[in-house]
Amino acid sequence: METMLDYINEEQETLETIINSFDITQIKVKNVKHCLILATGSSYNACLSAKYYIEQTAPVYVQIEEPFNFLHYGKIDPSIDLIIAVSQSGKSASTIQAVQKLTQTRKIKTIALTSNTSSPISQVVDEVLDLNMGIETVGFVTKGYLATVLNLMLLGLRIAYQSESIDQSTVKNELLALKKAISQINLVIEKTSEFWLENQADLSKGVRFITIGYGPNIGTAKEFETKFTETVRLPSQGFELEAYMHGPYLEANNTHSLFFIENDNVLNDRSKALKNYLRNDVGNCYTITTEAKTDSKTVGLSIKTPEKISPLLLVIPFQYLAYQIATGKGIDLNKRIFDDFDQVLKSKI
Template sequence: MEQTVLGNIKSQPEVLPQVFANRDVFVEPFRREIAEQGIKKIIFFGSGTSYNVSQIAAFYMKQLAGIAAEAQYPTVFKNYEQADWTGSIAPEHTLFVGISQSGTSVSTCEVMEYGQKIGCRTLVITGDLESRITQFANVTTHLLVGPELTPPETKGYTVSVLSVYLWALAVAHDRGKLSAEDYQAAFDEAEAFVGDFQSVIDEGEAWYDRNKGSILQSDRLFILGYGVDYGSMLEAMLKVGEMLRIPTIGYELEEFSHGPTMGLRPNQTIFMIGSDEAEYERMLVFRDAYKKYTPRVHVVSMRDIPDADERDLVFSHRVSKYLAPLAYTVPFQFVAAKGAKDIFIDTGVNPFQEPLAHYADDEK
C-alpha cells in the first residue's frame, strides 16, 4: 500500500508501543557508551526534524541526567564552534550524537566525520543501518521507525523523541539522578502513554477539524513554545511550513512579545504550546493580551486552561512535561497534513527538486 503522510501520522499508536517494547536495541548501546567511555559532554546534531529532536534531547540530558549537553546545527558547529572552548574536557570524553532518520543528511554526515577527526567519540541513531552516516560512528543505534517514504517526517519525529527520552532515563538512573522508584514511575508513565496514544491522535485531529476554517484562512501563523517545548515549537513550525505552506513563524514565548507583536492582525493565528514549566502562568497573561488583537489564539496543553474554549486543546491523558512533547506536535501534524489536503496540496510530492540536503542513494 502506498504511504501517505496522514497514514504515517495515524500509524503512531501502533509504532510507538513497538519502539518501547524493543527499547534495548537502541538504549543499551547508548547507555554503555556513556558509562564505559567516561563521557562528560554530549553534543547532539541533526538537521530539520532531527535538529528539533536534538534540542529536546539536550534538554533531557541536562535536566534529567545531569550531564552537560547541547544541540548544534552541524555546519555551524563545524565552521565556528569547538567541542569544548574551556579545554577542560578531553575529546575522548565528548560524545557527538548524530540523529538522521535516513542517514543521508549531508551536514550531519560531515560533522560526524569531523568529530572523528578531532578525537571525539561518535554515535548515530538512524533508520538505515547501512546508510552513509554509519561510516562515521563508533557506535550505531537503530531508529525503529520503519519505512517513512513520504517527504515530511511525522512518525519519525515521535519515534525519535521517545528514543532520546528513554536514553535520558537510562543515563539518569545509571548516574544516580533518578532513584529506582522514580525511574520505574517514569518508565511506567511512558509505557502507559504510548499504549494510549490513539487518544492523542483522536483529540489532535478533532481539534484541527473544529478550527480548520479560521486556521486555513489565516495569512500568517505564529507558534510559541518554551522550556522543553522550544523543540516542539520548532518541529510544529517546520511541519506546517513544509506542508501547509502558509507563512509560519516560531518564537520562544517571551521573545514574541519583544517586537513581533507590533505586526499582529485579526486574520493571523497564534498557537501556544502550554508546557508545565515556570512560564505557564506567564503564557496565560500573554494569551489574554493577544486575544485583544486577534481572536485566533489557541493553547495546546496538558494542563487545565482557565476559560478554555473550542480553540484550545487539552489532552485527556496527562503526563509529565518531559513526556508531553510526544503529544504536542500531533495537532500540528494534522494542521500540516489535513490542512494541505483541504487546500489541494499533495504532500507526497516535494516541489523543490534540488538535491542540496541529502546524499543520493548511490552515494551511501
C-alpha cells in the first residue's frame, strides 16, 4: 500500500513528466481575458498558488471561488469568458453542479482539470485537461496538489502565448525556469528531512500550528492548514502576513508553533520583523525559505527562483512535515476514518 510519503517522493519525477510532455497548443484559450476558477479544498489552495503566475504571465484576470457557496449565493461577472473546474478526483459534487448552473443561461467555454478524464466532471465541460499524474489513492493529496499547481501555471502560459502577449522565446525561458525549480524538488525533500531530524522532538509535542505567508505563498499557507488539519488533526491555520497582524497575533502563546514562509521579496523584511517580535512569546518560530539556512529552525533551500514559481517548492516541507508529525504522534494515515462521509453528505459523486 502506497503512503503519503511515497507520493511526496514521486513529485519530482511526476512534474518532470508533465512539463516534458507540455504542448502549448493543447487546449484552446486564445484571447481569454477573465477566468473564473471553481475549486474546493487542496484544489482551491493550488489555484491560489498558481493565480499570481497566471496573472503575471498572461493578460488575464483570475477569480477563484469555492463552488458550493458560489452555486447558492454567487453572481457571475458578465465579462467571464472561461470557467476552469478543478477537481483531482473529478467527483466533486458542488464543482460539477456549479458548472452546470453557470452554463445554463450563457455559453461560456469550460475546462476541467482532473486526474480522471472519465470522471463525472468530464461530462459537463467542453474540454478536459489531464493532470497527467495518475490516480493518487491516498486521500491526503500531495503529488496531485503540485501537479495541479504546475498544470495551472502551464495553462497560464498557453493563454499568454495563444493571445500573442508573449513569443516563443519567452515561452522557452518560462519553461526553463519551471524545469529548474522542478529539478530541485528532491533536494527540498532532503533538506526538510534534515530539518525534521533536528526539530523532531519539539514538532512532535506541538499542539497548535500556524503558518504565515504572502503573495503566491498565501496558497501555500492555506494548503499547510488543510494538510495539517487532515493529518496531524490538531488546530492548524494558515494566514496572510498582514491579516495575522490584524488580530490573530493576540492569541499567540508558548504552545504555538509558528512557520514563516519567506522568499526574495520586499515583504520578506516585514515577515522577519513579525518573527523577531513574537520569537519570545511563542513556543517555536520556524522558517521555510528559498534563502540559505541560518539556524536549526530554518529549512533553507538556497534556491534562486522567481517568486511566482516558488509555491512549487515551498509547499513540499509542509507536506513532508505533516506526514512525519502525524506518524510521530501515532496516527495511522492508511487507516480510513469517517468512511461513510461522502456517501452520507453527498460531497462526492
